[in-house]
Amino acid sequence: MAEVLVLVDHLDGEAKKSTFELLTAARRIGEPSAVVVGAAGSAAKLKDSLAGYGAAKVYAAESEDAGTYLVTPEVNALVAVAEQASPAAVLVPATARGKEIAARVAVRLGSGLLVDAVDVAEDGSVTQSIFGGGFIVKSKASKGAPVISLRAGSVEPEQASGAAAEETVSAPAVDAAKSAKITGNEPIVGGDRPELTEASVVVSGGRGVGSAEQFEVVEKLADSLGAAVGASRAAVDSGYYPQQFQVGQTGKTVSPQLYIALGISGAIQHRAGMQTSKTIVAVNKDPEAPIFEITDYGIVGDLFNVAPQLTSEVQGRKG
Missing domain, CATH: 3.40.50.620 (HUPs)
Structure with missing residues (x-):
C-alpha cells in the first residue's frame, strides 16, 4: 500500500x-x-x-x-x-x-x-x-x-x-x-475558549451587533455553549472584534458541528468561510438576509432579544 x-x-x-x-x-x-x-x-x-x-x-x-x-x-x-x-x-x-x-x-x-x-x-x-x-x-x-x-x-x-x-x-x-525569516512571535490572546478552526461550536457576530461593547452578547452565548467566538469581516472592519477571529474568504474557514450567526447578513465572502458547517443557525432582523438561504434554522428577530434567551435556556439546561 x-x-x-x-x-x-x-x-x-x-x-x-x-x-x-x-x-x-x-x-x-x-x-x-x-x-x-x-x-x-x-x-x-x-x-x-x-x-x-x-x-x-x-x-x-x-x-x-x-x-x-x-x-x-x-x-x-x-x-x-x-x-x-x-x-x-x-x-x-x-x-x-x-x-x-x-x-x-x-x-x-x-x-x-x-x-x-x-x-x-x-x-x-x-x-x-x-x-x-x-x-x-x-x-x-x-x-x-x-x-x-x-x-x-x-x-x-x-x-x-x-x-x-x-x-x-x-x-x-x-x-x-x-526565505522569509521569523523575527518575532506574539502569542494569540484567546482566553479559555477553543481555537476557532478547531471548535465544534462557533458563535459569530456581524455588523448587526452594533459596537465592540455590545459584542459581549455574542461572547456570553458562546461561553454558555463552550464555543469559539467568530466575527464577520464587516464586524472586524468596524472595529467590533479583532481580525484574528474573522470568519470568511479573507479570514478563517470553519466547519463546526454547530455555527450560530448573530446579526450577520450572509455576504458571499462570509458564507465561503462557514457554509460547510454541519448545522447553521442564524438570527437577523431582515427576513431577506442572504444568510437564511443556507441556514438549517433561521430566526427573524432582534439578536439582543433572541441571544440572551438562548443563553439563558442553555445555562438552565446545564444547571
Missing part, C-alpha cells in the same frame, strides 16, 4: 485536531505517514497521538530552521520525503500557511494541486465547495501525486492503530537569501 504524507500541524508538543482529520482522510487513499517539522524532540512528543490515528511512520524533520524561517522548512521536508517515498498523495491543512506550503510542494514535485478540499476519495480525487458555496465540484490531479489542502472540520477524525515508526529526515538547509 502506497504511503500518503500528512503534514503535522502542532503547537507546544500537541497535534491540532486538523492533523487527525488529515490522517483519517489519508487512510482512504493509502498508508498514512506523518511528517513532523519542528525543533529537536518534537516528533517524540507527538508520536503516541499520531499512532492513535493510524500513522504508520513518523518522519522527523527537526532543526533550528523550523522555528527561524517561515514555510520553507516544511516545504523542504515534504519534498525530501516525497522524493524518497513516492507517495500516493500529500495532505496539508487548508490554513493560510498550509496553502502556501501545498503550492510550493506541488511546484517542486511537478504534481497537481487540489486546494480547499472538503472531502477526499479513495482514488485521490477531492470534493470542493467553490464560488462561495454556489457549486460543488469533483477534482482529480492529472499529473503526479496530488498535493491536497483539506479544510478543517471537513472530515470526522477516527482513531486507528498505527506503528508510528520514527525515521529521521535529512532535508536541505534553508537558503536564507530566498
Whole structure:
C-alpha cells in the first residue's frame, strides 16, 4: 500500500485536531505517514497521538530552521520525503500557511494541486465547495501525486492503530537569501475558549451587533455553549472584534458541528468561510438576509432579544 504524507500541524508538543482529520482522510487513499517539522524532540512528543490515528511512520524533520524561517522548512521536508517515498498523495491543512506550503510542494514535485478540499476519495480525487458555496465540484490531479489542502472540520477524525515508526529526515538547509525569516512571535490572546478552526461550536457576530461593547452578547452565548467566538469581516472592519477571529474568504474557514450567526447578513465572502458547517443557525432582523438561504434554522428577530434567551435556556439546561 502506497504511503500518503500528512503534514503535522502542532503547537507546544500537541497535534491540532486538523492533523487527525488529515490522517483519517489519508487512510482512504493509502498508508498514512506523518511528517513532523519542528525543533529537536518534537516528533517524540507527538508520536503516541499520531499512532492513535493510524500513522504508520513518523518522519522527523527537526532543526533550528523550523522555528527561524517561515514555510520553507516544511516545504523542504515534504519534498525530501516525497522524493524518497513516492507517495500516493500529500495532505496539508487548508490554513493560510498550509496553502502556501501545498503550492510550493506541488511546484517542486511537478504534481497537481487540489486546494480547499472538503472531502477526499479513495482514488485521490477531492470534493470542493467553490464560488462561495454556489457549486460543488469533483477534482482529480492529472499529473503526479496530488498535493491536497483539506479544510478543517471537513472530515470526522477516527482513531486507528498505527506503528508510528520514527525515521529521521535529512532535508536541505534553508537558503536564507530566498526565505522569509521569523523575527518575532506574539502569542494569540484567546482566553479559555477553543481555537476557532478547531471548535465544534462557533458563535459569530456581524455588523448587526452594533459596537465592540455590545459584542459581549455574542461572547456570553458562546461561553454558555463552550464555543469559539467568530466575527464577520464587516464586524472586524468596524472595529467590533479583532481580525484574528474573522470568519470568511479573507479570514478563517470553519466547519463546526454547530455555527450560530448573530446579526450577520450572509455576504458571499462570509458564507465561503462557514457554509460547510454541519448545522447553521442564524438570527437577523431582515427576513431577506442572504444568510437564511443556507441556514438549517433561521430566526427573524432582534439578536439582543433572541441571544440572551438562548443563553439563558442553555445555562438552565446545564444547571
